[in-house]
Amino acid sequence: xxxxxxxxxxxxxxxxxxxxxxxxxxxxxxxxxxxxxxxxxxxxxxxxxxxxxxxxxxxxxx
Amino acid sequence: xxxxxxxxxxxxxxxxxxxxxxxxxxxxxxxxxxxxxxxxxxxxxxxxxxxxxxxxxxxxxxxxxxxxxxxxxxxxxxxxxxxxxxxxxxxxxxxxxxxxxxxxxxxxxxxxxxxxxxxxxxxxxxxxxxxxxxxxxxxxxxxxxxxxxxxxxxxxxxxxxxxxxxxxxxxxxxxxxxxxxxxxxxxxxxxxxxxxxxxxxxxxxxxxxxxxxxxxxxxxxxxxxxxxxxxxxxxxxxxxxxxxxxxxxxxxxxxxxxxxxxxxxxxxxxxxxxxxxxxxxxxxxxxxxxxxxxxxxxxxxxxxxxxxxxxxxxxxxxxxxxxxxxxxxxxxxxxxxxxxxxxxxxxxxxxxxxxxxxxxxxxxxxxxxxxxxxxxxxxxxxxxxxxxxxxxxxxxxxxxxxxxxxxxxxxxxxxxxxxxxxxxxxxxxxxxxxxxxxxxxxxxxxxxxxxxxxxxxxxxxxxxxxxxxxxx
Numbered sequence: 207x208x209x210x211x212x213x214x215x216x217x218x219x220x221x222x223x224x225x226x227x228x229x230x231x232x233x234x235x236x237x238x239x240x241x242x243x244x245x246x247x248x249x250x251x252x253x254x255x256x257x258x259x260x261x262x263x264x265x266x267x268x
Numbered sequence: 269x270x271x272x273x274x275x276x277x278x279x280x281x282x283x284x285x286x287x288x289x290x291x292x293x294x295x296x297x298x299x300x301x302x303x304x305x306x307x308x309x310x311x312x313x314x315x316x317x318x319x320x321x322x323x324x325x326x327x328x329x330x331x332x333x334x335x336x337x338x339x340x341x342x343x344x345x346x347x348x349x350x351x352x353x354x355x356x357x358x359x360x361x362x363x364x365x366x367x368x369x370x371x372x373x374x375x376x377x378x379x380x381x382x383x384x385x386x387x388x389x390x391x392x393x394x395x396x397x398x399x400x401x402x403x404x405x406x407x408x409x410x411x412x413x414x415x416x417x418x419x420x421x422x423x424x425x426x427x428x429x430x431x432x433x434x435x436x437x438x439x440x441x442x443x444x445x446x447x448x449x450x451x452x453x454x455x456x457x458x459x460x461x462x463x464x465x466x467x468x469x470x471x472x473x474x475x476x477x478x479x480x481x482x483x484x485x486x487x488x489x490x491x492x493x494x495x496x497x498x499x500x501x502x503x504x505x506x507x508x509x510x511x512x513x514x515x516x517x518x519x520x521x522x523x524x525x526x527x528x529x530x531x532x533x534x535x536x537x538x539x540x541x542x543x544x545x546x547x548x549x550x551x552x553x554x555x556x557x558x559x560x561x562x563x564x565x566x567x568x569x570x571x572x573x574x575x576x577x578x579x580x581x582x583x584x585x586x587x588x589x590x591x592x593x594x595x596x597x598x599x600x601x602x603x604x605x606x607x608x609x610x611x612x613x614x615x616x617x618x619x620x621x622x623x624x625x626x627x628x629x630x631x632x633x634x635x636x637x638x639x640x641x642x643x644x645x646x647x648x649x650x651x652x653x654x655x656x657x658x659x660x661x662x663x664x665x666x667x668x669x670x671x672x673x674x675x676x677x678x679x680x681x682x683x684x685x686x687x688x689x690x691x692x693x694x695x696x697x698x699x700x701x702x703x704x705x706x707x708x709x710x711x712x713x714x715x716x717x718x719x720x721x722x723x724x725x726x727x728x729x730x731x732x733x734x735x736x737x738x739x740x
Contacts, residue, residue: 213347213492215420220497220560227503231552235510235545242538249534258530 289331634725
């Protein structure tokens with residue numbers, strides 16, 4: 207019926223930025239990993255003794 | 269002669285079916301939004317809110333969303349693999365089974381066959397049919413990718429593979445149940461385990477039906493329709509793997525302040541917050557791609573859809589993770605904020621990107637131009653306004669609801685009754701229906717445009733064939 211045009215995958219990527227990660231994004235990425243570890247430590251009963259029930263009781267006693 | 273003649277009939281079939289189920293789902297959506305402020309619009313038992321709501325979510329998720337994804341994936345995979353589908357007849361069978369399946373599934377929901385798992389309401393006979401359907405799809409797509417003639421695997425293929433594998437795992441595990449008759453079954457997990465598995469499924473269904481497949485489309489159609497190459501593949505690949513890794517741990521954020529163990533909730537929230545990074549990786553990639561030449565926003569009508577779509581994806585992936593945090597969850601969970609949040613994603617990101625993909629594919633298949641760019645622009649603005657009005661009214665009323673539920677008198681009793689909170693929602697619910705009407709009008713313009721393009725393409729093809737036979 208008609209000729210099919212092929213996609214040239216080479217054209218899908220900009221050469222000048224091939225291996226670049228934006229610095230701001232990289233900071234966000236690493237920052238969120240660090241924060242995730244900190245958050246998990248802080249709010250896990252086995253590490254810090256924090257529990258959901260204690261937190262609610264504290265709010266109610268305020 | 270031409271080994272590479274692709275089978276576009278199946279692609280067209282899926283796109284048209286998706287559009288059909290989209291109309292059905294949208295109309296029911298309007299209906300249930302009106303039921304919220306006018307109870308007399310409930311027609312029990314088959315058309316009451318409880319049954320129509322599941323019908324609305326499932327028909328739009330499976331009929332419109334997945335239907336379009338099937339069609340677009342069949343289109344993308346043959347092009348990115350540079351070979352025809354491995355089993356074109358199986359794909360055709362898949363198309364028929366899909367349509368019969370959505371019809372039967374929708375009817376069973378109206379009949380009240382329902383297990384109480386959100387987004388997994390279908391009863392076990394339907395579940396088995398869905399698994400068969402998915403296996404057919406997986407064999408065809410994965411087989412074609414394995415036997416591909418293009419060595420390099422473009423990022424869209426990674427997202428497609430992730431969608432196929434993950435949905436299979438999620439669907440099978442969460443739908444494990446013990447049948448108690450033909451139309452009733454019980455979840456194999458009980459209590460807290462049932463809730464945990466259900467939200468592991470529920471959240472990841474959003475991820476692997478509304479995020480990864482749409483990103484697959486975005487990464488292919490953005491460079492194709494604008495002619496601008498993607499900013500960085502390294503960024504897209506890193507975003508892909510971190511998204512896939514982090515997503516599956518996040519379901520517990522739906523169960524904050526429930527009997528689910530504290531450490532699981534915490535881990536879920538931590539992974540949820542991390543998800544901002546990979547999501548924004550794709551957002552940044554999209555913006556930086558278009559940044560190399562912003563004139564495409566003006567000159568190419570499809571760019572608007574993609575950039576607005578990825579913007580809503582970006583907003584959604586800030587809003588979602590922040591909702592997971594305990595303090596915000598305690599205010600807005602179980603309120604109307606949640607439908608506001610969901611619809612920014614489904615109406616803003618998913619539907620806009622799917623529409624843009626269809627606008628690209630249909631003229632391409634028929635070797636013609638779109639019927640009317642003007643109508644496409646009108647479609648864009650109506651959908652944008654409708655979606656924003658829907659989301660914003662629900663955010664406002666959600667915060668109001670949450671605040672009213674929480675307010676207490678000095679002696680500790682509740683300041684407002686549940687009914688008082690409910691009455692205050694009415695104006696916002698009515699506005700939402702209006703917003704929905706605007707959105708649906710936009711979508712009807714889209715359908716008209718697509719249909720006219722098909723008509724135009726067919727006429728042009730006919731003329732070409734006649735001219736060819738006249739000269740011969």
